[in-house]
Amino acid sequence: SQPLTLIAGPCVLQTHEITMQIADVLCRVNQREDINVVFKASFDKANRTSLNALRGPGIDEGLRMLEDVGQKTGLPTTTDLHTPDQAAAVGQVCDLLQIPAFLARQTDLIVAAALTGRPLNIKKGQFMSPADMQYAVDKASGTVPQTGDSGGVMLCERGTFFGYGRLVNDMQSLPLMRSLGVPVVFDATHSVQQPGGLAGSTGGNREMVEPLARAAVAIGIDAIFFETHPEPDTSPSDGANMIHLADFESMIDRLLRLRQTVMSL
Amino acid sequence: SQPLTLIAGPCVLQTHEITMQIADVLCRVNQREDINVVFKASFDKANRTSLNALRGPGIDEGLRMLEDVGQKTGLPTTTDLHTPDQAAAVGQVCDLLQIPAFLARQTDLIVAAALTGRPLNIKKGQFMSPADMQYAVDKASGTVPQTGDSGGVMLCERGTFFGYGRLVNDMQSLPLMRSLGVPVVFDATHSVQQPGGLAGSTGGNREMVEPLARAAVAIGIDAIFFETHPEPDTSPSDGANMIHLADFESMIDRLLRLRQTVMSL
């Protein structure tokens, strides 16, 4: 049975020390046969709630840090891009390019990312239906005829707008997007966001991360995405949704035991 | 580990023959140690989309049929009631009383049902938050001081309004309602309804029943609810959402294997 792809890392690149602390745990997790880890961190949080919120080291320094992680750990890396002109540079360094959910309808961004030849992880917009993600897939595969079943595109469920201040995961989206012929990712971190939940930033509920991750694994997914941090509440972004690094391996172990049963059903 | 409660049956009582055909399969399922089956069927579909839709045998004949099922099979039974004056009669026959989702705010109905002394399965209204179900629990437990941890009330997730024609399961509702101190049921049949999806009746998507059931089991539930029928497409109600009786046992077996793993995590 196919290993689970685990996309994980801090939300945003901070110090070298924190980055490597997280990468070390991910390396250990990656020694399991039933998992393939991809290291994820953002170089720029381009859509923070507030103007003065911290955003990250920027593309140049950020890509250097991601390259360094890749070289030191051997892990493939991924990051999100925000404008088409960032695609080439990101594609030089990262093994997987992530299209943010808010930008899932920006044709030029998907096209530029696809032209790098790297596989894409396109997050479903909070305002989009699972079926309409077909068009996002087509924007990528129509640009560069891909090899392989999925045309090099993965689709990611990360929660849908459900009234002000709350997201909901329509778990039906997992089989629905898989029926488009692509691997499906579940983003267990951003699914528990509470937009506007904190004054000037996005709130969240860490307690719901593992329950939702279990649900997604039970339904059947190809990859899962978590943000983790040694001290989540000090993270400049998404701290309320993150798993403590100290809890990470045991949670992954539980999810993989669950997945093993699911694959045997 | 606690057996899973399985609430199952046809949607609505039809002929004795169909009823017993379903009950026989449920008896066989009930021989497993890890499951407790409750037979469920409605005597009246009181909220059909259309005036002329079939509604069932009515309370007198319906309760006779349920009593008969109980006597012949030894299975406990449950049904839904629609007005307070039905509570006493239903409480004479059924072991568990179900409060319909549309009626989850009707105080007198909950009070009358609680006064029978029977445990209640209150379905979360499509228009209610998990937290607000606390008040429904209190309406029951404030009426009859119950024994036991949950005060004799179970809460049931059955989908929430998500724009016209579509329900969504907020899977966060399962841990949220469990945190109210009550057992939680997942209704895998009505969760896949598509209100207004068919001309003059409610549509649905049977393909999504098992994926959602797996997700709920993986998160952790105390009971699960399915409607099943030897020929679902001939059922007067909810046929599009029902599991074929021929597929029922194998699906339950998969869910119980999943649950066994979940309980061991």
Added chain:
Amino acid sequence: SQPLTLIAGPCVLQTHEITMQIADVLCRVNQREDINVVFKASFDKANRTSLNALRGPGIDEGLRMLEDVGQKTGLPTTTDLHTPDQAAAVGQVCDLLQIPAFLARQTDLIVAAALTGRPLNIKKGQFMSPADMQYAVDKASGTVPQTGDSGGVMLCERGTFFGYGRLVNDMQSLPLMRSLGVPVVFDATHSVQQPGGLAGSTGGNREMVEPLARAAVAIGIDAIFFETHPEPDTSPSDGANMIHLADFESMIDRLLRLRQTVMSL
């Protein structure tokens, strides 16, 4: 041009004094040629959030009070009913029978109400689409072949579930329900409810009542519904959504001036 029907009153019947204080203002408003007032008050709040919330004088005393208002003021009256067995008594006293939104799918309630021969005001369920209200109309008109264009049924927009704790008015529902061939009512009071907004009861936002009422009048409606009270914050129910009685006439005057322009466009 057709006068606007104004359905108004306190939420729930309290003392004779408060009732007559409100009725006096409504009588004065009713002297205008461009308006027809119907006095509305509930005898029982059957779906309060909490078990111990005040509910009203009950059907016997309540209907006596409504009859008294009718006799003393000459105003037609309306109230909401909750079970089919209340229909006949309510139909003896009230000129218009209101079906609550939560109960908009209860076939027997609509049928019983229709059998009284009185016209019905069916509130659109928070969980229903405008198009699906056709079936509610048919339940009434299929029971008693009505005279007149609308078959004696009015449909009322009162807000739709929009995530936890919030309703939204889909203003498209007004023309959509009107296209079903029935007069349309806008409930400006319950549209601004915030379910679960207060501890153990429903919150609301009185500031939004007039803006939404203006919007509905501008789109084109046949009737409008407000709750009003001399001291809204002392009302047992829906106080946060109510208009102060002292502000009532001037608001109605503004709405009628707006309507006059709308009718001339």
Added chain:
Amino acid sequence: SQPLTLIAGPCVLQTHEITMQIADVLCRVNQREDINVVFKASFDKANRTSLNALRGPGIDEGLRMLEDVGQKTGLPTTTDLHTPDQAAAVGQVCDLLQIPAFLARQTDLIVAAALTGRPLNIKKGQFMSPADMQYAVDKASGTVPQTGDSGGVMLCERGTFFGYGRLVNDMQSLPLMRSLGVPVVFDATHSVQQPGGLAGSTGGNREMVEPLARAAVAIGIDAIFFETHPEPDTSPSDGANMIHLADFESMIDRLLRLRQTVMSL
């Protein structure tokens, strides 16, 4: 009383002939004292549903066309931008810069647009609450201390995600956003979109444009936005939502008569 700002034009720039045909009508409308017209057209539809959908003439040719409209008609112009690097060029030509709804959270885009010194029309994201638009305002006003009450920012209601395939206008957003101290625009064209409603493109319902526009005017707005076309069904984008150019002036006349009454209340 303040004139109404009318933002109008075709969706996307097509031929010079069509552009001038629309601009001529808008010039005629602009001769009224109670209205200020701003000509709007897009040079690039950057978020079309499908890869192969027509997108427009591009920024260079598009800005030339907009400049030409401005010179020939004397009308101020506006257009939407999609990446920060477009801001300077757009700011050279257009009098008002529009931030698309999908991009309402992209900090750099708002900052770059604000740095041009031009006023901004920021559309509320389909996934954002009215209150959270405060942060979008702050991103602009924190960048360039503006003169005037609103800091040079307008906020635009254009519909909110309401389940798959449907938007809803929360009309409460109009007073709520106005309470942030900025002028408020109602986009009557995109509010009636039906995402995913057509195979490979966005559907819509032109019949609802005027009802919603009337509702917004009745609540109180500072500006209103329509797309119009001599042959809407031939428009490459948003045709189903557009008003026929032949119907445009009479609709505006009705809305202004309504507004005159509203201003007098």
